[in-house]
Amino acid sequence: MILNLLRVEALKIEEMIKRSFSEHATQQLLPEHEKQVKISEADLAKIKREPCDICDVDLEACHQAGQEYMQLTLDLHLGVLGTPVGRRMFAPRKLVVYMKDGVRTPGILLREGATSGPNPTIHVLEIRTRRDVRDSTDLLPFLPEYREMMTKLPQAKKHISTKTLWVPVTDLICVTKTTLKGIVPEIFQGGDGYNAAVAELSRLCQSWSLPEWDELDWSKIKDMTTRELLEKRRQVAEAAQQGACISCPEFLKHYAMRQDEWVIKENIHQLRQLMSDQNLQLLPDYEQRIQVLRDLSFIDETSRVELKGKVACEIHSADELVLTELILDNVLAAYEPAEIVALLSAFVFQEKTDTVPTLTPNLKAGMATIIEISEKVNAVQTLHQVILSTEDSNDFVSRPRFGLVEVVYEWARGMSFRNITDLTDVLEGTIVRVITRLDETCREVKNAARIVGDPELFLKMQKCQEMIKRDITAVASLYM
Incomplete structure (x- = not known):
């Protein structure tokens, strides 16, 4: 969302944060703060200390x-x-x-x-x-x-x-x-x-x-x-x-008047701080994420969106940071369409499975590359203290991400759904849902390939979509 907002120059991130639910209580107090500022400014105007040469x-x-x-x-x-x-x-x-x-x-x-x-x-x-x-x-x-x-x-x-x-x-x-x-x-x-x-x-x-x-x-x-x-x-x-x-x-008298003036000015300053954008609760988190995007070269020093950022804006169904790094590092070029779609399943599958998939050397190498890239991204996020929820986490090591790599690989190669279910203990409905989401991820990677000008990857992703979109996963409804 941050990258998409940065692409629109007419929008200020701070204005979007103000409209968020978490800032609702703070924003409701703004009229009262403004009223108190006016009262304090009127009180300040009443303090008139006579000129004193000393x-x-x-x-x-x-x-x-x-x-x-x-x-x-x-x-x-x-x-x-x-x-x-x-x-x-x-x-x-x-x-x-x-x-x-x-x-x-x-x-x-x-x-x-x-x-x-x-x-x-x-x-x-x-x-x-x-x-x-x-x-x-x-x-x-x-x-x-x-x-x-x-x-x-x-x-x-x-x-x-x-x-x-x-x-x-x-x-x-x-x-x-x-x-x-x-x-x-x-x-x-x-x-x-x-x-x-x-x-x-x-x-x-x-x-x-x-x-x-x-x-x-x-x-x-x-x-x-x-x-x-x-x-x-x-x-x-x-x-x-x-x-x-x-x-x-008259030092004591003048000092007391200066104290009254100082107290009112401090009160006005604190009220203005409460009213300023710097008081937004979500602003520190936003600034930390901006620094992550900067360090990973998704944006430049002036927060202008770079090529990486434009690619990431195309990704909605998977972790945009890790997948963008995967695309721009040209990692997918070394794999066949069936292998690519199998590796991409790690971005959409997160359920627990006790089955250990049997993988080809190529798929194992791809897994290792994804883990390496995710750890690099995680290191930058940890450095800037970005706190991720369980749903947003891009941890490919401790979380079960690669449980359906073999299933998707064999499905893309033409294995029947009946035989596919024998390869894993994951429920059939989950398999169908993952493959359906994979089609969306493939479409997003295809759009990213178009942006970076990679016709070979574009064609591969087209092929990926064709290979997985068949039989039960391509039916609009199980009742029809």
């Missing part, structure tokens, strides 16, 4: 670096938790920082590592912030240059309170270098231990700039992927902290 220089780059830093931090935490060394670095009593409902919140790890599964969580003792709504400072990445700007934590001892909870690793923004002593389990016990724990927490909450809030040194992890991620993260952290915009008196 922030206009590099606010956008600074904000983008901050977003990348936060994403790389998440990738780091997830990657580290996947290693034994990394899990041990998430040790009990380690001071951490995470986002709770958008509010930057400190906590203390209560157990090592994180839970397993697709959505890992960490068990923490939360140091409550007494805030339910985020402010503009919560949008900033947790970097030294920004920590002085962040909203202060409760500092009075009477305002210090804690609770235990499970926090998704995706909300974690910093694992600090600090392992606290005298907090857990003392905070749960009351008395002097409790008072000392509250006093220590009060001291920590005096300022985000205290060295206790500095990040853990991840350099102990020697994994190359992690080291590369850390280096990239270091670079974006540097870019995020060197912006001239940080010195602007």
Whole structure:
């Protein structure tokens, strides 16, 4: 089908895929996506940040670096938790920082590592912030240059309170270098231990700039992927902290407006991605098959159909790739019509048989050639990860393809149908059906011979049709 569509310049493959059943649900959502894009674009137009000589220089780059830093931090935490060394670095009593409902919140790890599964969580003792709504400072990445700007934590001892909870690793923004002593389990016990724990927490909450809030040194992890991620993260952290915009008196206000603008633009981008041809479920499979056709020279680099492709378009009743290779490699020229039609039976017969056919040396050589060509085609399809259904598979080795080669060979040579049935355990109806389909395959190969300009093969295929189209296989109906 792909080759036939490529021959029609007015048709786009993507348009055909959109009309397929598997894309129906996706296409139904397009009007809703278009509506959401218009709403988001209207919201974007409402964001009007006044000009600023300081922030206009590099606010956008600074904000983008901050977003990348936060994403790389998440990738780091997830990657580290996947290693034994990394899990041990998430040790009990380690001071951490995470986002709770958008509010930057400190906590203390209560157990090592994180839970397993697709959505890992960490068990923490939360140091409550007494805030339910985020402010503009919560949008900033947790970097030294920004920590002085962040909203202060409760500092009075009477305002210090804690609770235990499970926090998704995706909300974690910093694992600090600090392992606290005298907090857990003392905070749960009351008395002097409790008072000392509250006093220590009060001291920590005096300022985000205290060295206790500095990040853990991840350099102990020697994994190359992690080291590369850390280096990239270091670079974006540097870019995020060197912006001239940080010195602007209205930096927090401008940064928050830039964040709102960025969120809306990201939403629009994601919606457009969902609406684009690249989101079609069948597109990757189509592109893989295109690459197979390219590697086998059925199409050129610009997806123009070559001679091989034109020949393959004539084949409908058999595996077009293998049979086309067979035709253009001039394999059939070495065989007589009876042998050709016998070998072609492998393309239309796929049922199980326990009978081992008795074959001539010529037929055995033909079988070996077909298997060799099919394995070459399969190797290219496997290389490009093309998944074939059982019906589409061109496996000539493990599947019973050659079970009727002897039967068809003798039938083409004139043996009676009664004697033919003694050569195999395949049912008579199946034999008739295979020979009938073979007539169609012979006609297609004959058309292919005409396209490539091979008069000898054309005449041979005519002869093949004449040899098999007789007696019971040529009757229009068994009732007539």
